[in-house]
Each structure stands twice: as C-alpha cells, then as structure tokens.
Amino acid sequence: xxxxxxxxxxxxxxxxxxxxxxxxxSRWLGVDPSRRTPAHELRDGVDYVPARRSxxxxxxxxxxxxxxxxxxxxxxxxxxxxxxxxxxxxxxIFLGAVHDFSSLVASIRHRGRSIGEVVEAHLGYxxxxxxxxFSWTALILVIAAFAIVxxxxxxxxxxxxxxxLFFIVLALAFGGAIYGLKLPFVPATVAGVLLLFCxxxxxxxxxxxxxxxxWLWVLFxxxxxxxVLPVHYLLQPRDYLNSFLLYAVLLLGVAGVxxxxxxxxxxAFTSLHVEDLGWLFxxxxxxxxxxxxxxxxxxxxxxxxxxxxxxxxxAQFVGYGAMLVESLLAVLALVAVAWLPAGEYGAxxxxxxxxxxxxxxxxxxxxLGELGLPAAGAKSFVALAVSAFALTSLDTAxxxxxxxxxxxxxxxxxxxxxxxxxxxRAPLLARNRYVxxxxxxxxxxxxAYSGSLGQIWPVFGSANQLLAALALLAVSVxxxxxxxxxxxxxxxxxxxxxxxxxxLGLLAWHNLLGQARSPVLGVTAALLLGVAxxxxxxxxxALRGPRGTRDAVVFERxx
Numbered sequence: 001x002x003x004x005x006x007x008x009x010x011x012x013x014x015x016x017x018x019x020x021x022x023x024x025x026s027r028w029l030g031v032d033p034s035r036r037t038p039a040h041e042l043r044d045g046v047d048y049v050p051a052r053r054s055x056x057x058x059x060x061x062x063x064x065x066x067x068x069x070x071x072x073x074x075x076x077x078x079x080x081x082x083x084x085x086x087x088x089x090x091x092x093i094f095l096g097a098v099h100d101f102s103s104l105v106a107s108i109r110h111r112g113r114s115i116g117e118v119v120e121a122h123l124g125y126x127x128x129x130x131x132x133x134f135s136w137t138a139l140i141l142v143i144a145a146f147a148i149v150x151x152x153x154x155x156x157x158x159x160x161x162x163x164x165l166f167f168i169v170l171a172l173a174f175g176g177a178i179y180g181l182k183l184p185f186v187p188a189t190v191a192g193v194l195l196l197f198c199x200x201x202x203x204x205x206x207x208x209x210x211x212x213x214x215w216l217w218v219l220f221x222x223x224x225x226x227x228v229l230p231v232h233y234l235l236q237p238r239d240y241l242n243s244f245l246l247y248a249v250l251l252l253g254v255a256g257v258x259x260x261x262x263x264x265x266x267x268a269f270t271s272l273h274v275e276d277l278g279w280l281f282x283x284x285x286x287x288x289x290x291x292x293x294x295x296x297x298x299x300x301x302x303x304x305x306x307x308x309x310x311x312x313x314x315a316q317f318v319g320y321g322a323m324l325v326e327s328l329l330a331v332l333a334l335v336a337v338a339w340l341p342a343g344e345y346g347a348x349x350x351x352x353x354x355x356x357x358x359x360x361x362x363x364x365x366x367x368l369g370e371l372g373l374p375a376a377g378a379k380s381f382v383a384l385a386v387s388a389f390a391l392t393s394l395d396t397a398x399x400x401x402x403x404x405x406x407x408x409x410x411x412x413x414x415x416x417x418x419x420x421x422x423x424x425r426a427p428l429l430a431r432n433r434y435v436x437x438x439x440x441x442x443x444x445x446x447x448a449y450s451g452s453l454g455q456i457w458p459v460f461g462s463a464n465q466l467l468a469a470l471a472l473l474a475v476s477v478x479x480x481x482x483x484x485x486x487x488x489x490x491x492x493x494x495x496x497x498x499x500x501x502x503x504l505g506l507l508a509w510h511n512l513l514g515q516a517r518s519p520v521l522g523v524t525a526a527l528l529l530g531v532a533x534x535x536x537x538x539x540x541x542a543l544r545g546p547r548g549t550r551d552a553v554v555f556e557r558x559x
C-alpha cells in the first residue's frame with residue numbers, strides 16, 4: 001500500500017468528521033453563541049484573557065501536541081500499521097476530539113474552572129480531592145519527564161537550544177507588540193513567523209553548549225516564569241508562534257509523502273503480543289496515547305484554553321479541530337517510519353536505546369529531501385520542531401500543575417455558595433501563584449534529578465488514559481444532571497475505562513507478583529486503579545439520582 005493513499009484517506013476522514021460529527025457534538029453540548037464566556041466575565045489580565053480563535057488554536061494545539069503523538073504511533077507500529085492507523089483515525093474522531101471539545105465546554109460552563117471542580121460540582125468534594133491529587137501527580141511526572149527530554153535534546157542538538165531561547169525572547173516581544181503596543185495582528189504575525197525561522201538559522205550559527213544538569217536549571221527557571229507571568233505575555237504568544245513550526249512540518253511532510261509516495265514496508269499486522277509492549281489489548285491504546293485520546297488534553301482545555309475562549313462557538317474550532325490536527329500528525333508519524341526498511345526501524349527502536357523521535361526525524365527528513373531540501377538540514381529541522389513542542393508541553397504542564405495545586409486548597413465551592421453573604425478569603429496556598437508554582441516546580445525538579453523517573457514512567461501512559469476516562473466521566477454526569485444527551489460521551493468513557501483498568505491491572509500484577517518485580521510500578525498502578533474505582537462508584541451514585549435537578553448553580557451563570 002502507498003503512503004500517499006493512507007495519508008490522503010486520513011485527511012478526508014478527519015475533515016469530513018469536523019463538519020459532520022463535530023457539529024452534532026456541538027449541538028448535543030448546547031453550544032450557545034449568545035452566552036458570555038469566562039474570558040469576558042472574569043477577565044483579570046493574568047489567566048482570563050479573551051483571544052482570537054486563530055491565536056487560541058495555535059496555543060491550544062501547541063500545548064496538547066508535544067512529542068507524544070509522534071512517539072506513541074512510532075512505538076506502536078510494532079503491532080503493525082493497520083491497528084495503529086484505525087485507532088488514531090477512529091479514536092481521534094469519536095473519542096479524542098469529543099473528549100477535548102466536551103471538556104472545554106464543561107469548563108466554560110463552570111466559569112473556566114478545571115475538570116477537578118466540575119467533578120466537585122457533580123460528584124462531591126471527595127471526588128474533587130481525588131481527581132486533583134491524581135491530575136497534579138500526573139502533571140509533575142510530565143514536567144519532570146519533558147524537562148529531561150528537552151535538556152538531553154539541547155545537549156545533543158545545541159542548535160535547537162539557541163533557537164528555543166530565541167523563540168522565548170521573540171514571544172515576549174510579540175505579546176508586548178500585540179497587547180501592549182496594539183500593533184495590527186496580521187503584520188505582527190507575519191513579522192513574528194519570519195523571525196521565528198530566522199531563529200533556526202541563528203541556532204546553526206551560534207549553538208549554545210551546556211551539560212544536561214545546567215539545562216535543567218535553565219528549564220525550571222523558564223517554566224516558573226511561564227507559570228506566573230500573565231498568559232498573554234509569554235505562554236500564549238510563544239505557543240501561537242511555535243505552532244507555525246508544527247504547521248510547517250505537517251504541510252511539508254504531507255507534500256513530501258505525496259511527492260515521494262514510497263510503498264509501506266512495515267506489515268499491516270504482526271502479532272497480538274509484542275515482547276516489549278505486551279498484548280495488543282490494552283497496550284496498543286495506551287502506547288498510541290495522545291495520537292488518539294489523552295487525558296492531559298482535558299487539563300489543557302479546562303486549565304488554560306477555557307479561560308481564553310472569546311465565544312462559545314470557537315470551542316469546536318479549537319477543541320474538536322485541534323485534536324483532529326493532532327491525529328493527522330500521528331498518521332504522518334506513522335507513515336514517516338512505515339516506509340523504512342524493517343532493519344532500519346529496528347535499529348532505531350532497539351531495546352535499551354529506543355529513539356522514536358530519531359526514527360521519525362530520519363524518515364520524514366528523507367521524504368522532505370524529495371522536495372529539494374537538503375536531507376541533513378531537513379532532519380535537523382524536524383528534530384528542532386519536535387523539541388520545541390516538547391518544551392511547549394513542559395511550560396503548559398507547569399501552569400496546569402499550579403492551577404491544580406491552587407484549586408486543591410480552594411474553599412469548597414458549594415459550601416461557599418450556600419453559606420450566604422460574601423465568600424471567605426481563600427487561603428494563601430489557593431490564591432498565591434508564586435507559592436503554588438514553587439512547590440510544583442520543586443517537586444518536579446527533585447524527581448528529575450532523583451533518577452527514579454525511569455521506574456515510574458511506564459505507568460504514566462495508563463495514568464494519562466485513565467485521566468481521559470475520568471474527564472469523560474465528569475462530563476457524562478454533568479450532562480445527565482442537566483437532562484442532556486450524553487451517550488456520545490458515555491460510550492468513549494466506557495472504552496477508556498476498559499482500556500485503563502485492564503492495563504493498570506496488568507501492570508500491578510506483573511510488577512507485584514510477576515517477573516518484573518518493580519514495587520514502585522506495582523504500587524503506583526494499584527493506587528491509580530483504586531482512585532478510578534472510587535470515582536466510578538461516585539459517578540454511578542450521581543447518575544442514579546434525579547436528572548436535570550442539579551444544574552451547576554454554583555458555577556453556571558444566566559445568559
């Protein structure tokens with residue numbers, strides 16, 4: 001089968017679903033263009049800031065993409081390209097995009113609060129506590145892991161380090177030009193994108209070489225600043241400008257595939273069991289992760305994006321649309337390595353030295369060479385784009401961890417609303433973003449330097465998918481209690497619970513009782529399994545209650 005046919009089919013299916021199923025989901029969620037969004041109602045110039053939908057799409061897409069939709073499909077191709085392709089496309093349309101879109105709408109209907117507070121409104125305070133503990137822990141893992149990945153990339157590719165530092169300065173200048181000096185948006189964007197690509201040239205001229213530990217200190221200082229600064233000063237403009245890097249990779253990659261059109265060398269299916277990964281069910285779904293559905297996206301949708309949405313009708317474009325673009329990136333990653341000879345792919349993915357980013361960069365770089373670009377330069381450009389988006393996931397995860405930490409210590413919302421009179425002053429840990437960021441960054445830094453991350457990381461894929469199941473569970477209960485259709489959310493939720501409970505059960509058994517014998521992995525998997533079961537029990541109790549009687553009176557405002 002040709003790579004161009006596979007990629008072309010995915011583009012048609014993803015585009016068709018946006019204009020058909022995406023609109024149906026919008027109708028079922030009750031998206032209303034006349035309703036004020038939290039970005040306007042609660043505008044504070046720090047977190048709640050209305051953004052153009054094109055800017056917000058870039059910010060949101062850059063935040064959710066990272067390197068995961070590349071690493072997951074490239075790794076999972078060990079099962080064959082057929083199962084990976086089907087899960088990425090169908091999972092992206094019916095699970096991932098619905099998950100991101102519904103999480104975003106649920107958050108804006110709860111005044112831009114996180115999914116954790118949506119859980120509290122409909123499952124009770126205990127559910128909120130469990131969810132926030134779980135999500136904060138998962139985000140700390142993301143921060144530590146991506147900090148190590150980026151630091152090692154900067155050491156190995158110093159050109160990427162220089163370009164990334166230049167991008168940060170450029171983002172500050174772009175934010176000041178748009179929001180401070182009120183310069184016209186389109187000319188400022190054109191200038192920003194041109195300077196962005198000049199930064200790539202600058203990196204090759206002045207590469208900065210530092211050891212990994214030094215880069216870790218630089219990165220943790222950067223994410224601290226990105227977390228506490230107003231979102232439109234650094235985080236939003238950096239993600240928006242960086243999104244053009246990934247758009248360039250996507251467009252050039254698609255063009256390279258259609259021009260070269262090599263035949264797929266990988267088998268369509270290999271085996272139900274792969275030695276280093278496990279059984280196809282549930283491990284294929286956990287391995288692909290962000291290419292089809294990711295719980296991390298619900299934290300982005302309800303953490304930063306919901307606070308910047310200008311109009312409710314932008315939610316489909318940003319929430320549903322960005323996930324479909326990420327699925328397209330995952331398909332591009334799949335075809336970029338599927339045409340490589342088996343021996344070459346195996347060398348990249350050898351046990352103990354697995355490097356899916358290098359496999360993707362090599363495969364796509366050679367396809368870009370068919371467009372007349374130097375193969376070596378194209379490979380470096382792809383690697384730079386991937387590292388830039390790993391850094392974007394890193395700074396967004398830090399801000400989300402700050403949100404989760406502050407919300408954990410915030411007063412009980414329903415108790416405040418029912419008490420009458422003005423709400424009590426929130427405690428220091430709930431209202432001080434500097435304290436919350438310091439704690440989050442310090443814990444992540446300790447984990448990054450401890451060396452224990454290698455033991456904990458294998459369970460993170462399951463934890464991430466479990467987070468998606470819990471977010472879908474919260475949305476399902478919210479819709480049910482508002483007497484709205486929710487089967488389009490319930491079915492994906494059941495699928496994700498089946499996948500994650502099975503994978504966590506296998507991980508717990510293998511690491512506590514099986515041959516793996518890793519107590520850290522086993523206990524972590526068992527604890528996550530327990531959290532999921534408790535929250536599922538709370539949801540079942542809530543769903544058995546009266547429908548349409550608890551209309552989120554604490555959060556939702558009349559139009």
